[in-house]
Amino acid sequence: MTTALIYLLVMLLVAAVVFLLASLVFGRGEELAPLAPGSSPTRLPAEDVTGEDVAATRFQIVVRGYKMSEVDWVLSRLGTEIDELRQRVTELEGRLEQGEVPTATAGRRDE
Template sequence: MTTALIYLVMMVLVAAVVFLLASVLFGRGEELPALPPGASPTRLPPSGVTGDDLAAVRFQLVLRGYKMTEVDWVLQRLGHELDDLRARVAELEAARQTPAEGQR
């Protein structure tokens, strides 16, 4: 009976140590605080962001960060969407200017 009690106490101690280590390493589920301005190496142009700009964006690797494949997928999708929208705007502006020049 004493041996079983010792094993039980040891299991509880090991579980407590594992729990404490996990909570220190992974936190308690709180959100990460916002970075102060200028603290990120991620750069984008002030205006005229293109799909290539989004494709070139890289984020810092941290222990509790985002899943890289998901971020890459979203950036790729947004880049294509941005390029398509810019092409459509250019097409519409060209179509609008063409009839106006012909009426003069």
């Protein structure tokens, strides 16, 4: 009878330790208020998006989401492309203001 009581006490002690460790690791179970329908925590400016804006963009982390390293790589690539295109547009607008007329085939390769 005492052996069963000792086993029971040890099991309760082990269960209490596991519960305390789990509550420390995973928190107390508080939940954030849900977002309003149609809203997202991901933000970008409405106009003039720059490479820095794209690099600063963060997505929600979900269990079955995308691999974050791939998302970061795509965002980095898009940010670089946006910056290069904006620089090219600024350059071409400067040429137009100076009276130069760029040809339509300047950026094309001969096929």
